[in-house]
Amino acid sequence: MSKSRFSIIINDYVFAILIIIFSYQINYYFGFIGINSGDSFQTFDTGNRILNGDLPFREYWSVDGGPGIDVMQALFFKILGVKWSSYVIHASILNSIFAFSVYLFARLNNLSKNKSLFFGILSGLIMYPAAGTPQVDHHAIIIGTISLIFFILVLVKKKFKFIIILPTIFLFCFFIKQVPTAYYIIVIALISLIYYFFLRENKIIINLLLGTLLSLIFLFLILKISNISFITIYKQYIALILSNFNSRIVNQSDGRFLENIFKIKYAILLLIPFIFLTLINNL
Numbered sequence: 001m002s003k004s005r006f007s008i009i010i011n012d013y014v015f016a017i018l019i020i021i022f023s024y025q026i027n028y029y030f031g032f033i034g035i036n037s038g039d040s041f042q043t044f045d046t047g048n049r050i051l052n053g054d055l056p057f058r059e060y061w062s063v064d065g066g067p068g069i070d071v072m073q074a075l076f077f078k079i080l081g082v083k084w085s086s087y088v089i090h091a092s093i094l095n096s097i098f099a100f101s102v103y104l105f106a107r108l109n110n111l112s113k114n115k116s117l118f119f120g121i122l123s124g125l126i127m128y129p130a131a132g133t134p135q136v137d138h139h140a141i142i143i144g145t146i147s148l149i150f151f152i153l154v155l156v157k158k159k160f161k162f163i164i165i166l167p168t169i170f171l172f173c174f175f176i177k178q179v180p181t182a183y184y185i186i187v188i189a190l191i192s193l194i195y196y197f198f199l200r201e202n203k204i205i206i207n208l209l210l211g212t213l214l215s216l217i218f219l220f221l222i223l224k225i226s227n228i229s230f231i232t233i234y235k236q237y238i239a240l241i242l243s244n245f246n247s248r249i250v251n252q253s254d255g256r257f258l259e260n261i262f263k264i265k266y267a268i269l270l271l272i273p274f275i276f277l278t279l280i281n282n283l
Contacts (some may be wrong), residue, residue, distance in 0.1 A: 010057050012107060015117045016100060023099035023124030025093045031132035043134045047073025051082065057228050061236050062270055065136035066175035073134055091134045098142045099124035105149045109156075140177035143169065143182035155195070160203040167211035171219060178241055222243030 029212040035041070042065065046056070052076040054060060056067030057112045073090055078084035103120030107113070128138055147169050154162050166188070192208055223230060 002227040011113055015120070019099050019103050019120040019124060020096045021118065023123060024126075026124060027092040027095040027128045027132060028088055031091060032084070033132065035133075038132075039131070039135060040133050040195045043069050043073050043136070044084075046070040047077055048082055050074040051077045055226055055228065055242060057232050057236055058226070063236055063240050065177060066237060068172050068176035069134055069136055069139050072139075073085045087133055091128050091132060091138070094134075094139060095124055095128035095140050098127050098146065101149060105153070108153065133191075135175040136151075139182070140173055140181050144177065144181055147173070148184055148187065151191075155204075157190075160201075160207055163204055163207040164211040164214070167208060168215040168218065170217045175237075176192040178237070213248060 021024060046060065046062075046067070047070050049060060050056070050067070050070050056062045056070060062070075073087070076086045076090045080089060098119045102123040105114050106116035106119055111119075124154075127142065131138055151163065151166060154160065170181060170185055172189075173184070189208075192204045196205050220230070223233075
């Protein structure tokens with residue numbers, strides 16, 4: 001291996017470590033500054049309930065936020081103890097994973113090290129530090145965006161067999177937050193249909209359908225073991241959200257739509273054009 005090639009690899013490792021440490025520390029700092037009375041304690045309480053043996057949908061209701069993030073928080077409490085630092089560490093690790101994924105995606109698509117470092121640091125700044133503590137919206141956006149990046153890389157590399165794992169990931173993501181997970185599913189479904197009808201590539205659809213079947217089998221096995229009925233999940237987690245849909249449409253028609261899209265957490269959606277610009281750079 002030439003010296004220049006060795007230096008490039010070392011620089012990539014150094015930059016990746018810098019992004020991970022920075023993204024972790026910046027969120028850990030803000031996680032101890034201020035709280036939101038409505039959101040900051042929700043996952044803390046439900047994570048502790050799961051740790052103590054309560055099950056979602058059966059012992060407590062899950063409506064706007066699903067039990068996926070609660071299970072994750074229970075694991076952090078189990079390992080690190082039930083304390084605020086365990087709570088903030090959870091969000092900080094997710095922030096680091098997200099920032100590193102953006103950096104890795106950029107490097108895999110031949111973006112320069114400096115530009116990749118810039119986008120990685122920027123991702124760590126605008127994702128979780130706005131909240132500091134685990135939030136269902138942030139978790140869903142992180143997992144959804146990473147899955148979309150993975151899907152695009154699979155298409156570029158033509159490694160279609162790996163698509164089979166995506167439905168299980170999105171099922172888990174759906175049980176963190178219904179929206180925006182549904183948006184990611186729609187985007188991937190539309191891209192898959194374009195590949196099927198215009199490029200005659202049926203392996204994508206086949207693997208998605210097979211993965212969906214396996215994920216649903218896995219879901220119903222968990223429900224059977226946990227003695228939770230699907231009807232209960234539908235009533236709590238889907239029907240109530242659908243019943244509130246009309247009121248949200250009214251709010252948007254009254255001009256409140258702009259209030260929602262200007263929320264800081266939606267700034268992360270600016271990464272979507274970054275993904276496509278990075279791909280164009282690789283062509």
